[in-house]
Amino acid sequence: MKQAHESDERLMQRVADGKREPLSILMRRYANPLLTFIHRMTGDHHRSEELFQDVFLALWAGRRKYDYPRSFRAWLFGIAVNKCRADYRQRNEPLISLDNSNESVSVMSGTSPIEGAIASETVVLVENAITRLPPQQRTVVVLRIWNSFSYADIAHVLESTESTVRSNMFHGLESIRKYLEPRM
DSSP states (O other): OGGGGSOHHHHHHHHHTTOSHHHHHHHHHHHHHHHHHHHHHHSOHHHHHHHHHHHHHHHHHTGGGOOTTSOHHHHHHHHHHHHHHHHHHHHTSOSOOOOOTTOOOOOOTTOOHHHHHHHHHHHHHHHHHHHTSOHHHHHHHHHHHTSOOOHHHHHHHHTSOHHHHHHHHHHHHHHHHHHHGGGO
């Protein structure tokens, strides 16, 4: 039970030493945020599940490369970004297959059906806008907005500079705004 309260970095340090039990704890901790990130990057539910598994297989295979006390979260999402990039290049197709069949919009109780419909439509419009972004901008926007990464952490994940990340964020948000304005 002690493992469940350990930091991600300590758990990963133990994984790097060849222990498997801490890996399952890390997988449970990051299942939702990582799967959501990958889904937003690919726009495809089934592909995101496959890539999620690939990320953790790559983590296990490269466990000895982890450098404690480096941020595990940034390292993990860096692996995910690289898997999404490789998948994008391999498929050589635009990542615009929105699979919203499993997505649900949580609508507060007491809202009218019209408000619920507007909220659902808005979610679809925003997802469409995001999938149309170039991969680098999409990565920055998703990591910043939905995963609450700092610009410094995103720069670390992307092996880039913070100013480049801020520029990608600016241009990504500008593209989203231009896409949404005539549709809303």
